[in-house]
Amino acid sequence: xxxxxxxxxxxxxxxxxxxxxxxxxxxxxxxxxxxxxxxxxxxxxxxxxxxxxxxxxxxxxxxxxxxxxxxxxxxxxxxxxxxxxxxxxxxxxxxxxxxxxxxxxxxxxxxxxxxxxxxxxxxxxxxxxxxxxxxxxxxxxxxxxxxxxxxxxxxxxxxxxxxxxxxxxxxxxxxxxxxxxxxxxxxxxxxxxxxxxxxxxxxx
Amino acid sequence: xxxxxxxxxxxxxxxxxxxxxxxxxxxxxxxxxxxxxxxxxxxxxxxxxxxxxxxxxxxxxxxxxxxxxxxxxxxxxxxxxxxxxxxxxxxxxxxxxxxxxxxxxxxxxxxxxxxxxxxxxxxxxxxxxxxxxxxxxxxxxxxxxxxxxxxxxxxxxxxxxxxxxxxxxxxxxxxxxxxxx
Numbered sequence: 001x002x003x004x005x006x007x008x009x010x011x012x013x014x015x016x017x018x019x020x021x022x023x024x025x026x027x028x029x030x031x032x033x034x035x036x037x038x039x040x041x042x043x044x045x046x047x048x049x050x051x052x053x054x055x056x057x058x059x060x061x062x063x064x065x066x067x068x069x070x071x072x073x074x075x076x077x078x079x080x081x082x083x084x085x086x087x088x089x090x091x092x093x094x095x096x097x098x099x100x101x102x103x104x105x106x107x108x109x110x111x112x113x114x115x116x117x118x119x120x121x122x123x124x125x126x127x128x129x130x131x132x133x134x135x136x137x138x139x140x141x142x143x144x145x146x147x148x149x150x151x152x153x154x155x156x157x158x159x160x161x162x163x164x165x166x167x168x169x170x171x172x173x174x175x176x177x178x179x180x181x182x183x184x185x186x187x188x189x190x191x192x193x194x195x196x197x198x199x200x201x202x203x204x
Numbered sequence: 205x206x207x208x209x210x211x212x213x214x215x216x217x218x219x220x221x222x223x224x225x226x227x228x229x230x231x232x233x234x235x236x237x238x239x240x241x242x243x244x245x246x247x248x249x250x251x252x253x254x255x256x257x258x259x260x261x262x263x264x265x266x267x268x269x270x271x272x273x274x275x276x277x278x279x280x281x282x283x284x285x286x287x288x289x290x291x292x293x294x295x296x297x298x299x300x301x302x303x304x305x306x307x308x309x310x311x312x313x314x315x316x317x318x319x320x321x322x323x324x325x326x327x328x329x330x331x332x333x334x335x336x337x338x339x340x341x342x343x344x345x346x347x348x349x350x351x352x353x354x355x356x357x358x359x360x361x362x363x364x365x366x367x368x369x370x371x372x373x374x375x376x377x378x379x380x381x382x383x384x385x
Binding site (some may be wrong): 021025026028031032069070073076079080081088090093096097099100101102103104105107108111113116120133136139140141142143144145147148150151152155170171173175176178179180182183185186187188189190193194197199201 | 206207208209210211212213214215216217218220221224238245249261262265268269270272277278279280281282283284285286340341342343365368369372373376377380
């Protein structure tokens with residue numbers, strides 16, 4: 001499910017995830033201060049150049065392919081601003097959107113999800129300041145990622161059971177059993193956690 | 205402690221799984237998804253604090269890069285898209301829904317759930333959502349309101365569904381609806 005990482009290794013793979021997160025966020029934040037379409041377009045071209053320099057033509061193609069999720073948004077923005085006759089504003093918004101996705105994807109394509117999660121866990125230690133238990137955060141992240149495929153499979157099973165008993169497939173009929181099963185799981189898993197020592201109250 | 209972590213993780217996963225239910229992308233660039241149903245359920249079942257935490261957890265991990273939003277979207281780039289406001293609004297909406305559930309404990313469960321999910325899951329969620337559309341898509345408030353009105357019928361359905369699910373759980377196992385404890 002989380003196969004964001006390209007098989008293509010690049011120079012950016014070696015840079016630490018922390019540095020990349022800081023760079024990605026600051027670059028994405030800067031985009032919001034740019035109002036000029038020409039500057040925005042130059043940034044977009046610069047990003048394409050960065051993709052090329054980082055991983056060659058193949059990586060650039062991969063990066064452009066990843067942009068397909070933005071196509072509907074771009075079309076809507078283009079039509080909307082053509083209709084309003086705000087071509088400047090429209091161009092800025094479109095290139096901001098594409099550039100933001102290029103920046104985010106550059107980070108995602110060059111970092112393993114595993115490393116990203118590790119970085120989050122490492123920095124969740126600082127959440128202690130706000131009274132949040134970092135050990136609880138780590139356990140919750142692990143449980144969260146593990147439960148997605150489990151819940152998805154359960155929803156599918158419930159759907160099958162439902163369609164075996166009815167001519168119609170309807171999502172809403174499985175929602176009550178699905179929610180009840182999640183609450184059951186919560187009971188079982190939290191007891192299992194407690195039986196195995198539970199969540200550490202304080203980081204030792 | 206353990207129970208809270210597990211509930212937060214599982215309900216955040218529920219929001220993610222609801223994103224796998226096919227979404228309908230619409231003209232305004234914000235798709236109709238079942239994910240806001242997950243947000244409502246977080247609030248109505250878990251209550252303000254835990255429900256808000258589950259939604260916040262989901263949003264943070266999505267923004268970091270897990271492709272969990274409907275249509276397999278994820279990453280900080282989302283903040284430049286038309287749905288940015290809705291994504292930021294998810295935790296606020298879940299918290300408000302839960303808060304209202306807790307405030308209306310003495311009222312009949314169905315009324316309490318529908319009221320909380322209408323206020324939290326629709327009204328409160330749409331405020332940051334509209335602001336996001338105005339900033340990121342350059343729409344005027346009126347245009348954004350017109351664009352958003354398309355989602356209302358779907359959201360009303362989700363409120364009905366949230367009411368059915370929460371009151372069924374309340375009937376079967378009253379202790380499980382933490383917002384009412």
